[in-house]
Amino acid sequence: MKKALILVLALFMLGQVHGQTRQKPAARAMPDAQQTEHYTFQLSDKVTRQHVSYQNRYGITISADLYLPKNRGNEPLAALAISGPFGAVKQQSLGLYAQTMAERGFAALAFDPSYTGESGGEPRNVASPDINTEDFSAAVDYLGLQPAVDRNRIGIIGICGFAGMALNASAVDKRIRAVATTSMYDMSRVMAKGYFDKTDAQQRTEMLEQMSLQRWEDARKGTPAPSTHNLPEKLQGNEPQFVVDYFNYYKTPRGFHKNSINSNAAWTATNALSFMNMPLLTYIKEISPRPVLLIAGENAHSRYFSEDAYHAADEPKELMIIPDASHVDLYDQFVKIPFEKLSSFFNENLSRAN
Known part of the structure; x- marks a missing residue:
């Protein structure tokens, strides 16, 4: 049973292709289309939300929402750049995080990663350990140029699969003063080694051989094949x-969004290639002496990623386990997301005295 669970987890996250089932790529929204479209949460009357765009170091246009507290006074604010989960967009969980932190006095930027959502980049629906790490630094670039922001007081939050990218960005970008993660995935580790590091050398070779051959098919057809291992359109009960938790977020009104890969599209079949060869947390110790906060649900299947990252990081660091919480609970369940802890962590570590 445990082997079967690990296999299902691995196939879901790796997005391996088996056969030639094709899916129509998700429609690309115009940069300002989100102004009138669906968000999975109500806009708070305590904040303003402004659609913005800027370019990252690779020339890709990033689409984002900037949340500011309405009663912010004249002093520049501490700021947060936020992204994740892996395959989500700013109208979902990350936007909720940004809005909630803005209610607590921060300037907060929720951004769609490169190649997804309303951000630019071709082909669509691909991820990269390098470019998605850069996406966080590009958000810091943008925030540091805003008159409402104190550029010496910028932190980041990574949710789920973008937690690993957030930690990687914090190691390399010394402008980031503090980093927090929730429901962390190390996408490079899970793609390279499988869940609980159960992928052996032969299985890894087979996956790489399959994706390598798929590249010829993609080159011949002129477009990348989508993965055929995605969330089901309907639960079968087994x-x-x-998977049930992910379905209940991405495939129901609770969290569905047309621009979200997990709701309405598929990663490419070769998406795992660069992740399998580029470990994200190689330099996690270099975040120190800047602080790290890792938050995970007690019952989360992903909990071990946060625990292992905590042991690998240097002080100052903190691991917070949320009782009776699953991985997906920390996407949008206010009674379980420790927003007060996040606020106190960033207020303390992004203070003018630091």
């Missing part, structure tokens, strides 16, 4: 609990 799925692992983590």
Whole structure:
């Protein structure tokens, strides 16, 4: 049973292609289309939300929402750049995080990563350990140029699969003063080694051979094939609990969004290639002496990623386990997301005295 669960988890996250099932790529929204479209949460009357765009170091246009507290006074604010989960967009969980932190006095930027959502980049629906790390630094670039922001007081929050990218960005970008993660995934580790590091050398070779051959197919057809291992359109009743949890967020009104890969599209079949060869947390110790806060649910299948990152990081660091919480609970469940802890962490570490 445990082997079956690990296999399902691995196939879901790796997006391996088996056969030639094709899916129509998700429609690209115009940069300002989100002004009138659906968000999975109500806009708070305590904040303003402004759609913005800027370019990252690779020339890709990033689409983002900037949340500011309405009663912010005249002093520049501490700021946060926020992204994740892996395959989500700013109208979902990350936007909720940004709005909530803005209610607590921060300037907060929720951005769609490169190649996804309303951000630019071709082909669509791909991820990169390098470019998605850069996306966080590009957000810091943008925030540091805003008159409402104190550029010496910028932190970041990474959710789920973008937690690993947030930690990687914090190691390399010394402008980031503090980093927090929730429901962390190390996408490079899970793609390279499988869940609980159960992928052996032969399995890894087979996956790489399959994706390598898929590149010829993609080159011949002129477009990348989508993965055929995605969330089901309907639950059959025999799925692992983590699949049920993801389904209940991405495929229902609770969290569905047309621009979200997990709701309405598929990663490419070769998406795992660069992740399998480029470990994200190689330099996690170099975040120190800047602080790290890692938050995970007690019952999350991903909990071990946060625990292992905590042990690998240098002080100052903190691991917070949320009782009776699953991985997906920390996407949008206010009774379980420790926003007060996030506020106190960033207020303390982004203070003018630091």
